[in-house]
Amino acid sequence: xxxxxxxxxxxxxxxxxxxxxxxxxxxxxxxxxxxTRAGHHVTVYTRRQDPHTRTEVPAREGYRVVHVPAxxxxxxxxxxxxxFLGEFGTFLRRHWSLRRPDVVHAHFWMSGLAAELxxxxxxxxxxxxFHGLGTVKRRFHGLADPSPRPRIRFERLIATRAAQVLATCxxxxxELSRMGIPRFRIAVVPGGVDPALFTPEGPxxxxxxxxxxxxxxLVRRKGFDLAxxxxxxxxxxxxxxxxxxxxxxxxxxxxxxxRRLATDYGVTERLRLLGPIxxxxxxxxxxxxxxxxxxxxxxxxxxxxxEAMACGRPVVATAVGGMLDTVVDGVTGRLVAPPExxxxxxxxxxxxxxxxxxxxxxxxxxxxxxxTFTWDRVAAATLRAYEHAIATQGGSLAAAPIAAGxx
Ligand code: UDP
Numbered sequence: 001x002x003x004x005x006x007x008x009x010x011x012x013x014x015x016x017x018x019x020x021x022x023x024x025x026x027x028x029x030x031x032x033x034x035x036t037r038a039g040h041h042v043t044v045y046t047r048r049q050d051p052h053t054r055t056e057v058p059a060r061e062g063y064r065v066v067h068v069p070a071x072x073x074x075x076x077x078x079x080x081x082x083x084f085l086g087e088f089g090t091f092l093r094r095h096w097s098l099r100r101p102d103v104v105h106a107h108f109w110m111s112g113l114a115a116e117l118x119x120x121x122x123x124x125x126x127x128x129x130f131h132g133l134g135t136v137k138r139r140f141h142g143l144a145d146p147s148p149r150p151r152i153r154f155e156r157l158i159a160t161r162a163a164q165v166l167a168t169c170x171x172x173x174x175e176l177s178r179m180g181i182p183r184f185r186i187a188v189v190p191g192g193v194d195p196a197l198f199t200p201e202g203p204x205x206x207x208x209x210x211x212x213x214x215x216x217x218l219v220r221r222k223g224f225d226l227a228x229x230x231x232x233x234x235x236x237x238x239x240x241x242x243x244x245x246x247x248x249x250x251x252x253x254x255x256x257x258x259r260r261l262a263t264d265y266g267v268t269e270r271l272r273l274l275g276p277i278x279x280x281x282x283x284x285x286x287x288x289x290x291x292x293x294x295x296x297x298x299x300x301x302x303x304x305x306x307e308a309m310a311c312g313r314p315v316v317a318t319a320v321g322g323m324l325d326t327v328v329d330g331v332t333g334r335l336v337a338p339p340e341x342x343x344x345x346x347x348x349x350x351x352x353x354x355x356x357x358x359x360x361x362x363x364x365x366x367x368x369x370x371x372t373f374t375w376d377r378v379a380a381a382t383l384r385a386y387e388h389a390i391a392t393q394g395g396s397l398a399a400a401p402i403a404a405g406x407x
Contacts, residue, residue, distance in 0.1 A: 004043050006105070006107065006115045008047045032044050032063045036381070040380060049076075079146045079148060100122065107131060126292060133172065150270045160181065163390075163393050168191060170299060191306065192378035193310045211239075212240070213292050213308075215243055217243055228261045235346075241273050292315050304325050312366045316333055
């Protein structure tokens with residue numbers, strides 16, 4: 001199958017370069033690679049962010065990356081890309097008249113917009129993965145939400161037009177249903193993990209104080225402040241925070257805020273802010289921790305808990321979003337609601353005090369990943385959605401033979 005993936009601000013080459021990643025870049029790179037391994041022809045379209053890159057670059061994994069000239073050739077904050085999507089869409093439309101794909105898969109709403117614009121004139125089926133919805137973001141951030149104002153309206157429009165909408169978790173299915181998207185056009189396709197890279201065995205430093213790890217882009221909604229307040233309830237424990245501003249995101253002062261909080265709570269000595277870590281250096285970090293703590297306000301999916309599970313580490317997480325589907329309470333970790341430091345600390349303490357329980361839940365997490373969340377399984381589910389989208393599109397074209405014949 002010829003697959004056009006549109007990921008305007010998630011170049012898979014960033015991930016392949018071993019740089020720190022975001023969930024979306026990791027997912028685009030991994031699914032493109034897995035589909036290529038399965039014998040499909042994948043082209044990923046991403047916005048050009050560097051004037052010196054060639055337009056078309058082959059990825060080591062065998063798929064192609066096309067750098068679309070749209071807007072200034074430098075990284076832009078995610079929320080400033082909207083004005084350049086018309087240009088992006090025009091490029092796609094021209095490209096697809098020369099190289100027609102069988103299906104278009106757009107990642108994030110802005111790619112969805114450009115893809116819909118371009119695909120319509122070629123009557124191509126569009127599959128869209130939002131990787132987080134504007135309605136949820138608005139609910140949690142309120143007036144501080146930096147998303148362009150029309151985001152929610154555009155998302156509804158894109159979802160209504162798409163042949164298939166891929167939700168990353170059950171929570172997102174419910175959200176899409178509330179937006180009026182019929183259930184039969186929604187498929188659940190979760191994120192995944194590479195179980196050969198994220199393994200329980202391998203390098204990772206041992207023989208140190210009890211260590212809790214938390215990982216993610218350093219943005220407020222990841223709830224690192226909650227992790228720092230939890231640390232205050234865990235004497236004798238060290239908290240590592242891995243992450244920083246990634247790629248096109250700007251540090252909004254979160255590092256400073258966390259340092260201040262650590263001082264207020266008297267935990268400066270036990271908090272280590274590691275900054276952004278290369279994605280390939282993540283496995284040893286998971287292995288060098290006893291418990292992985294995930295405390296976001298909301299989470300469209302959350303690759304971090306899966307990576308921790310693949311490394312055989314138990315996860316303590318707030319009971320939100322994708323983690324409701326990935327972490328099994330009392331089997332692979334704990335899901336905590338409401339998200340309060342004392343409750344989170346109790347769950348972490350129980351694990352820190354019991355090496356056997358850590359080992360048991362860690363092993364169960366690893367098994368759960370192998371059973372359900374490998375990228376090959378994710379790619380197979382994605383492919384089923386593509387096939388469904390193509391079949392549906394075929395149906396709607398067949399239903400309009402006069403219009404088709406009139407062209
Ligand atoms: N990550 C990384 N280096 C860092 C912090 C995070 O490579 O310093 C990676 C992490 O391993 C995971 C991804 O970034 O693969 C974060 O994905 P997640 O879905 O948890 O969060 P998102 O970025 O989508 O909000």
